[in-house]
Amino acid sequence: MRVGIVAQRGNARAAYLAADIADALPDEVEVWVDAASADAAGLDGHEVSAFSTCDLVVSIGGDGTFLFAARGAGSVPILGVNLGEVGFLNAVAPDDAVAAVKQEVERYLETGAVRSRDVPRIEASGADWVLTPALNEVVVQGPQRGHGQGVTVEVRVDGSLYTASHADGVLVSTPTGSTAYNLSEGGPLVQPGVHGFVVTGMCAEDAMPPLVTQTGSEVTVRVDDAEHAVVSSDGSNTREIETPSEVTLREADEPARVAGPASDFFQALGKLE
Numbered sequence: 001m002r003v004g005i006v007a008q009r010g011n012a013r014a015a016y017l018a019a020d021i022a023d024a025l026p027d028e029v030e031v032w033v034d035a036a037s038a039d040a041a042g043l044d045g046h047e048v049s050a051f052s053t054c055d056l057v058v059s060i061g062g063d064g065t066f067l068f069a070a071r072g073a074g075s076v077p078i079l080g081v082n083l084g085e086v087g088f089l090n091a092v093a094p095d096d097a098v099a100a101v102k103q104e105v106e107r108y109l110e111t112g113a114v115r116s117r118d119v120p121r122i123e124a125s126g127a128d129w130v131l132t133p134a135l136n137e138v139v140v141q142g143p144q145r146g147h148g149q150g151v152t153v154e155v156r157v158d159g160s161l162y163t164a165s166h167a168d169g170v171l172v173s174t175p176t177g178s179t180a181y182n183l184s185e186g187g188p189l190v191q192p193g194v195h196g197f198v199v200t201g202m203c204a205e206d207a208m209p210p211l212v213t214q215t216g217s218e219v220t221v222r223v224d225d226a227e228h229a230v231v232s233s234d235g236s237n238t239r240e241i242e243t244p245s246e247v248t249l250r251e252a253d254e255p256a257r258v259a260g261p262a263s264d265f266f267q268a269l270g271k272l273e
């Protein structure tokens with residue numbers, strides 16, 4: 001079994017906790033530590049982009065660290081330990097981290113699988129490009145946000161026109177991402193497990209109420225009337241596209257997998273206050 005650990009870059013507490021977890025695991029488990037944290041501790045590190053070959057990935061940090069770990073992990077189960085300010089994606093408290101990881105490792109050694117929940121991701125693509133699937137959301141927007149900026153968008157669901165407007169952009173969120181950027185833009189909270197994505201307009205001039213689509217549907221966003229447009233996945237994997245052009249959003253073939261104990265969704269909402 002191979003366990004990959006991603007500790008928040010530059011955070012000594014995260015690096016110590018990574019070392020504690022590594023020390024607590026049986027010798028038969030190979031432990032990889034991300035390059036930045038390993039370098040700080042004088043160890044050999046591994047690029048997080050190779051963590052899709054692990055059997056379990058542990059993220060120690062905040063939501064940004066979890067999203068970073070998820071980009072490398074692909075569909076490998078990720079257990080999130082919260083050292084962040086919000087830590088909505090991280091169900092495990094630091095004091096419980098060693099026990100929670102040991103429990104999943106023991107489960108894997110006994111049964112060949114860790115306990116995990118599938119969470120859908122959104123894949124954004126254009127004529128000759130595709131972004132790393134998003135765990136939270138894909139944003140299609142103009143070169144800049146704000147009055148007098150933006151882009152004309154035309155949103156279709158399975159080929160049928162939903163709406164068209166000048167707007168800062170359009171945000172398509174997974175249930176996981178509903179508590180993040182989607183919420184700030186006026187989109188609804190979505191209970192985990194709902195099989196839908198949310199399409200939310202960003203400061204649209206014409207009517208664009210938040211729309212829940214089935215995960216199986218294909219959403220296309222045509223952008224025009226701006227110098228260029230920008231597509232981003234989870235706020236970081238970004239692509240500049242020319243206008244006019246069309247972005248296709250659909251459920252990624254492989255979901256992300258969240259390992260370890262689940263947090264109570266309604267209790268976790270308290271973290272956002």
Ligand SMILES: NC(=O)c1ccc[n+]([C@@H]2O[C@H](COP(=O)([O-])OP(=O)(O)OC[C@H]3O[C@@H](n4cnc5c(N)ncnc54)[C@H](O)[C@@H]3O)[C@@H](O)[C@H]2O)c1
Binds near residue numbers: 067087089177178184
């Ligand atoms: N106005 C906004 O609310 C806004 C703007 C830009 C990005 N974001 C979010 O930030 C994410 C990228 O995270 P980052 O840490 O790299 O950037 P960041 O440092 O700008 O973090 C943005 C905030 O979003 C929180 N967050 C991220 N995912 C969340 C989730 N699923 N539920 C609740 N809160 C969540 C983080 O804890 C952090 O407080 C994007 O996926 C997007 O959802 C939010």
Ligand SMILES: Nc1ncnc2c1ncn2[C@@H]1O[C@H](COP(=O)(O)OP(=O)(O)OP(=O)(O)O)[C@@H](O)[C@H]1O
Binds near residue numbers: 008063236
């Ligand atoms: N081990 C790492 N190696 C390389 N980059 C990292 C690593 N950990 C985090 N990062 C980068 O830092 C970003 C997240 O860091 P950030 O400071 O926003 O912390 P966070 O995990 O969101 O916690 P907080 O809630 O305290 O802000 C990630 O998106 C990623 O780009």
